[in-house]
Amino acid sequence: MELNRYQQEAFSYQRPFLEKFGSKTVIWSLFFLGWISVGAYALYLQITKGHSITGMRDNVVWGLYIVNFIFFIGLSYAGSIIAGLLHLFKVPWGKPIVRLAQMMTIISVIVGPIFILLCVGRFDRLHHLFIYPRIQSPLTWDVLAILTYFVGSALFLYMALIKDFAVYRDAKLNIPKWKQKLYKFLATGCRGVASQKRHLILSQNLLAIILIPLSIMVSSILSWIFGMTLRPGWHSTIFGPYFVLGALYSGCGALIVIMWVYRVRYKMQQYFTDKHFVYLGYSMMVLAAGYGYFTFSEYFTSWFGSAKWDSEVINKLFSPKEYGWWTLFANAAGILLPIVIVAIPATRKRNWITFAAFVMVMALWVKRYLIIVPTLETPALPMEDTRIAYVKYSATWPEWALTFAGVATFLLFFTLMSRFITVVPVSDLEDPALHPPFPHSRKPIQELTQPA
Amino acid sequence: MNSEINQDNSRRDFLKTAAVATLATAACAGIACSCSPKKAAVPQKVKLLSPEGEIVEIDSAYLNYQEHMAIVSKLEAREGIAGKRFVMVVDLARCKNARKCISACQKWHYRPEETEWLTVKLMKDSDKGAPYWFPKQCFHCDNPPCVKVCPVDATFKRQDGLVLIDNDRCIGCKFCMAACPYSTRVFNWDEPKVPEDLRELAANPETNIPARVGTVEKCDFCPDRARDGLLPPCVEACPNGVFYFGDENEDTVTNGDETISFTQLIKDRAGYQFMEELGTKPRVYYLPPKDRQFPVERGYENLPDKIKPRFKEIMESIPGKSGI
Numbered sequence A: 001m002e003l004n005r006y007q008q009e010a011f012s013y014q015r016p017f018l019e020k021f022g023s024k025t026v027i028w029s030l031f032f033l034g035w036i037s038v039g040a041y042a043l044y045l046q047i048t049k050g051h052s053i054t055g056m057r058d059n060v061v062w063g064l065y066i067v068n069f070i071f072f073i074g075l076s077y078a079g080s081i082i083a084g085l086l087h088l089f090k091v092p093w094g095k096p097i098v099r100l101a102q103m104m105t106i107i108s109v110i111v112g113p114i115f116i117l118l119c120v121g122r123f124d125r126l127h128h129l130f131i132y133p134r135i136q137s138p139l140t141w142d143v144l145a146i147l148t149y150f151v152g153s154a155l156f157l158y159m160a161l162i163k164d165f166a167v168y169r170d171a172k173l174n175i176p177k178w179k180q181k182l183y184k185f186l187a188t189g190c191r192g193v194a195s196q197k198r199h200l201i202l203s204q205n206l207l208a209i210i211l212i213p214l215s216i217m218v219s220s221i222l223s224w225i226f227g228m229t230l231r232p233g234w235h236s237t238i239f240g241p242y243f244v245l246g247a248l249y250s251g252c253g254a255l256i257v258i259m260w261v262y263r264v265r266y267k268m269q270q271y272f273t274d275k276h277f278v279y280l281g282y283s284m285m286v287l288a289a290g291y292g293y294f295t296f297s298e299y300f301t302s303w304f305g306s307a308k309w310d311s312e313v314i315n316k317l318f319s320p321k322e323y324g325w326w327t328l329f330a331n332a333a334g335i336l337l338p339i340v341i342v343a344i345p346a347t348r349k350r351n352w353i354t355f356a357a358f359v360m361v362m363a364l365w366v367k368r369y370l371i372i373v374p375t376l377e378t379p380a381l382p383m384e385d386t387r388i389a390y391v392k393y394s395a396t397w398p399e400w401a402l403t404f405a406g407v408a409t410f411l412l413f414f415t416l417m418s419r420f421i422t423v424v425p426v427s428d429l430e431d432p433a434l435h436p437p438f439p440h441s442r443k444p445i446q447e448l449t450q451p452a
Numbered sequence B: 001m002n003s004e005i006n007q008d009n010s011r012r013d014f015l016k017t018a019a020v021a022t023l024a025t026a027a028c029a030g031i032a033c034s035c036s037p038k039k040a041a042v043p044q045k046v047k048l049l050s051p052e053g054e055i056v057e058i059d060s061a062y063l064n065y066q067e068h069m070a071i072v073s074k075l076e077a078r079e080g081i082a083g084k085r086f087v088m089v090v091d092l093a094r095c096k097n098a099r100k101c102i103s104a105c106q107k108w109h110y111r112p113e114e115t116e117w118l119t120v121k122l123m124k125d126s127d128k129g130a131p132y133w134f135p136k137q138c139f140h141c142d143n144p145p146c147v148k149v150c151p152v153d154a155t156f157k158r159q160d161g162l163v164l165i166d167n168d169r170c171i172g173c174k175f176c177m178a179a180c181p182y183s184t185r186v187f188n189w190d191e192p193k194v195p196e197d198l199r200e201l202a203a204n205p206e207t208n209i210p211a212r213v214g215t216v217e218k219c220d221f222c223p224d225r226a227r228d229g230l231l232p233p234c235v236e237a238c239p240n241g242v243f244y245f246g247d248e249n250e251d252t253v254t255n256g257d258e259t260i261s262f263t264q265l266i267k268d269r270a271g272y273q274f275m276e277e278l279g280t281k282p283r284v285y286y287l288p289p290k291d292r293q294f295p296v297e298r299g300y301e302n303l304p305d306k307i308k309p310r311f312k313e314i315m316e317s318i319p320g321k322s323g324i
Helices: A005-019 A023-049 A064-088 A092-119 A138-170 A177-187 A194-227 A239-265 A274-305 A308-318 A324-343 A350-376 A397-417 A444-449 B002-033 B037-041 B074-079 B100-108 B145-149 B175-179 B223-227 B233-237 B262-268 B297-301 B305-316
Strands: B045-049 B055-059 B086-091 B119-123 B132-136 B155-157 B163-165 B243-247 B252-254 B259-261 B284-287
Touching: A023 A397, A064 A092, A064 A138, A064 A194, A064 A239, A064 A350, A064 A397, A092 A138, A092 A239, A092 A274, A092 A397, A138 A177, A138 A194, A194 A239, A194 A350, A239 A274, A239 A350, A274 A308, A274 A324, A274 A350, A308 A324, A308 A350, A324 A350, B086 B252, B086 B262, B100 B119, B100 B233, B145 B155, B145 B175, B233 B243, B243 B262, B252 B262, B259 B262, B262 B284, B297 B305
Parallel strands: B086 B284
Antiparallel strands: B045 B055, B086 B243, B119 B132, B155 B163, B243 B252, B252 B259
C-alpha cells in the first residue's frame, strides 16, 4: 500500500499503539476485567439461585436488563447511520471519525443482546428461537433484525479496514508473528491497486446504502416489542420513529464522548479537532430538538386525551412522589441541556459540548428506564392483593453489577480494539491541502497539520 | 366441512392406533403374565371393541388401569378437545371473597402459596361506585395478545378455545406477561416446589405439572379434568356457585348445582367481558354485581392478614360505612 505524506504521518503517529500495549492500557483493561468479574459473579448467582435475586417480579417483568439492551442497541444503530451517512455523502471532515462510529456500532451490537440473554428465564433453551420460530412475534423479528444487522455492520467495518490491514501488513511492525500473519490474512492480498480500491469503495457504498435503512428498520422493530402490546405508554404509533430518533440522538452524544476520550487519552487533537466537536454538536442539537418534539407529542397526546389507563402512567411520570424528578432530569438534561449548550456561542466549546453529550447520554438511559418500568408498574387491574415486592420495581445489586459489567465490556472492547486497529483510518485520509475538511475554515491547513 | 371430515378421520385414526396399541400391550402382557401364578386369581372376562368393530373378550387381568389423570400427547394437547368451546361465566353478585376457589386451584395444581393462577380483586369502577369482589383467572381470549407475541410457539390457542403453555418449550422471555393486559400470567422466578413423585412427569401443557423454573404459567381451565368429565376445582370449591363452566357449542354452563343455557344467562343478567374494548375477545363472561348476596365487607375478613391494611382506603370509601 502506498501512502501519501499525510497518511504516512497519521500512520506513524498511531504505529506505537499497534506495537505496544502500554502499562496504562493494561491497568485499564484489568480494571474493566475486575468489573466484569463482579458481573460474572452476579450472573453465577442468578443462574444458580434463579431470577428471584433480581428485582423483576410478575408485575414488572422487565427491568434494568431490557433498559440496557435498548440503550446499547440504540448506540449501535446510531453508529452505522452516522458512519453510513458520512461515507455516502463523502463528508470531508467525517473521514477521521467514521471508524469510531463503526467501532461503536459493532461493540454495542455485541454488548446489547447480552442483556437480553440475561433477562431470559431459560438460557439453555435459546436454540428454541431457531427450531420453533414463530414469525408473528416481534421478538422473532428482532432476532432476525439484530443478526442481519450484526453481519452487515461487521462487514461494513471490515470493508473499511481492508486497506488499513494492508498498511499494517506492509509496515513491518514490531509485533509477534501470529499478529503479523493475522494482519496478512485480514488484508486479503490488498495491494491498493486501482481496481481493488474501486471494488472496496463500491462494496462500502452498497453496505452503507443497505445499513442506513436497515438501522431504521431494526430500531423500529426494537420499539415494536413494546409498541405492539396493549400497554399504556407503549402502545403508540410514534414508537418506531421515536426509538429511531432516540437511538440516533444518544449515539451522536456517545460518539462525541468517545471522541473526547480518544483526544485526551491518545492525544489525537490533530484528527479530532474542535470543529469536529462543534459539527457533531450541531447534529446533536438538531436531534435534541427532534427528540424533544417527539417526547412532547407522546406525553401531550396521552395527557390531553386522558384515557384512564394512559393517564395513570402519565401521572406516575410527572408526580414528584413517583418518577417526577427523573422525568425532569431526563427531559432537562436529555433535551434542553444540549440545545442550550450548543446554541450559545460561549459554551459551544469542545469540553462543554462533551459535558452536555455525556449528561445527555445518561439522561437517555434514564429515559429508557422511564419508558419501561412505569408502564409495567401500571397494570390494568388493581394490585392490592399482590405481594408488595411485586408492585414496584427496584433493581437489586446483581442487576446493577451486570449493568456495570456491560459498560465495562463496552469500554474493554474499545481499549483492546484500539490496540489492534488504528482508530483514525489511515488509508482513507485525504491530504487537507488538496481536500479541505471543513468547507468554510479559513486556516484549515495550519490547524490540521500542526499538532497542538 | 372438508376439514371437519378430515378431523374426524384423524381422530378415528388416532383411536384406531390407540386401540391397536392397547390390544398389543395387552397381548404382550398376556405372554409375559402367562407364567405368573397370580393370573388365575382373577378369572374375569371383559368385552372390548376392536378397531375392526368386532367385540373381543379379554381377561381383565391383562388390562392396565390408568389413574384419573388423562394422558395426552403433546400434539393432542396442542389441538384440544374436538367439538368443544369452553366458556366460563362469573357471577359477581354472588362472590364474597371466600377464597375457596384460590385454595382449591392451588391444591389441584400443586402451586406454592405465592403463585396464584386465580386471584380475587377488589374492584371499584368509579369514585361513587360501590366496590365488589372480582375473581379473575385466565380469560382464554379468542384474540390472545400473549399468543401473538410468543417467539417460540410455547403458548398457543386450541380449537376448544383454551390458551395453554408448553413449559417444556418456553424460553422465559416474559414477553407474553408484558403483552397480557389482564396480568394473568405468573413466572417461576425460583425452582418451584414440586412434590417428589411429580418431578419426573413428562411435560404436559394440559396440566403444567411439574412447574419448571424460568418458565411462564397460568390458569389452564383444567382440560385434564374436562377430559374426565369433571369441573375445574375452582368451580367445584366455590360455596356460592359463582363460577359457571361449560361449552359454548352445547350452549350449557353449570356451577355444579344448576345447569343453564349460556346465552340465556348472558342475556338475562347482562353478561359482559372484562375490558372487551381491547379487542382480545375473552372467553370469560362476568355477570354484573347487581342485587348482591353479601355485603362487600364480608370478604375483607377472609383476606390474609398481611395484605389487609392495603385494602383499608377502598373499604373506607364504601358508601354508608364508617370504616373498618
